[in-house]
Amino acid sequence: MQRQMMATAVTLGQIQQQLATVADNIANVGTTGYKSRDAKFTDLLVQQIDNMRPADTDQTDQQNRLTPSGIRDGSGARIGDTSVDLSMGAIKQTDNPLDLALTNDHQFFTVNHGGATAYTRSGAFNAQPDPNDPNTLRLLTKSGEAVLGANGQPITLPANYRNLQISSAGAITAELPSGARVNAGQLGLVTVSRPQLLENQGNSVYTLPNLAQLGIGMNEVVQPVAANRGSVAQGKLENSNVDLTKEMADLINLQHNYQLNARSVTIGDQMAGLVNGLLR
Structure with missing residues (x-):
C-alpha cells in the first residue's frame, strides 16, 4: 500500500x-x-x-501465456x-524597419545576455541612445539585451540616420540626412543544429549549457550562417508557434x-x- x-x-x-x-x-x-x-x-x-514455485510445479499455466507471471x-x-519545437510561427507585417523576422526555422539572432552570447528568434528590436556616445544608437532587444554583430560586438547605428535597410543576409545599411549610405554592421546570425540543448532564459532568449562538461564542441551545436543562407525579413515579426x-x-x-x-x-x-x- x-x-x-x-x-x-x-x-x-x-x-x-x-x-x-x-x-x-x-x-x-x-x-x-x-x-x-x-x-x-x-x-x-x-x-x-x-511467484515462488517448487521445482516440480506443473507448467501447464505457463503455456500460451501472453503476460509474465507475478x-x-x-x-x-x-x-x-x-x-x-522550432517550427515556424506565422509571419506578420509591421513595416517597422527595426522589426526583423527569420524565415529559416533553425536560425537565430545573437544577443548579449548577462555578458554571455545568447540566442533569440524575437526580432522586435529598438534603437536607444548610447550613454557613452551621443552620436550613436545601440540596437537592443525589447528586454534590453544588446544585439550582436557577426564579429561578436554590439551593433551601433548612426544617431541621425534617416532610413535603415537590412538585407536577407543581415547587412545593415544606414542612410544619412545628406543622402550618403554607410555600412552600419552585420547581424550575427547562427544556425542551431541541436536545439534541444537550448535553455530558456525568458523573453524568448536562449542560452547553451557548459558544452565542455557534456563533451560537445561549440561547432557541433552552433554554426555561423553563410551570407547566401541568410533569411532576414525586414519590417516583419514572427508570431509564437504555440498551438x-x-x-x-x-x-x-x-x-x-x-x-x-x-x-x-x-x-x-x-x-x-x-x-x-x-x-x-
Whole structure:
C-alpha cells in the first residue's frame, strides 16, 4: 500500500511540472518569436515480483501465456524530456524597419545576455541612445539585451540616420540626412543544429549549457550562417508557434490525470485505514 502511494505521489509531482510547461506555452501564445515546449513522460524503475514455485510445479499455466507471471510493481512516472519545437510561427507585417523576422526555422539572432552570447528568434528590436556616445544608437532587444554583430560586438547605428535597410543576409545599411549610405554592421546570425540543448532564459532568449562538461564542441551545436543562407525579413515579426487548441486539450488531459492520481492516493489512504481498523 505504501509503495503504491509513493509511486502515485511521484507521478503527481511530475504532472505538476508538465502543467507548468503547458501553462507557460499558453501564457506566451502572443509572445513574438516564442517557441513552444513539450514534456514527455517515461516510466521509472519497474520491479518484477515472481511467484515462488517448487521445482516440480506443473507448467501447464505457463503455456500460451501472453503476460509474465507475478506482479510488475512500478515506481511512478517522470518527465524524461522537455523538447523545444522550432517550427515556424506565422509571419506578420509591421513595416517597422527595426522589426526583423527569420524565415529559416533553425536560425537565430545573437544577443548579449548577462555578458554571455545568447540566442533569440524575437526580432522586435529598438534603437536607444548610447550613454557613452551621443552620436550613436545601440540596437537592443525589447528586454534590453544588446544585439550582436557577426564579429561578436554590439551593433551601433548612426544617431541621425534617416532610413535603415537590412538585407536577407543581415547587412545593415544606414542612410544619412545628406543622402550618403554607410555600412552600419552585420547581424550575427547562427544556425542551431541541436536545439534541444537550448535553455530558456525568458523573453524568448536562449542560452547553451557548459558544452565542455557534456563533451560537445561549440561547432557541433552552433554554426555561423553563410551570407547566401541568410533569411532576414525586414519590417516583419514572427508570431509564437504555440498551438492553442493543442495546449488546451493537453491541459484538460493533465487535469484529468492529476485528479485520477489524487483519487488513487485517497483510496489508498482509506484502504490503509480499514486494514489498521481490522488489526486493532
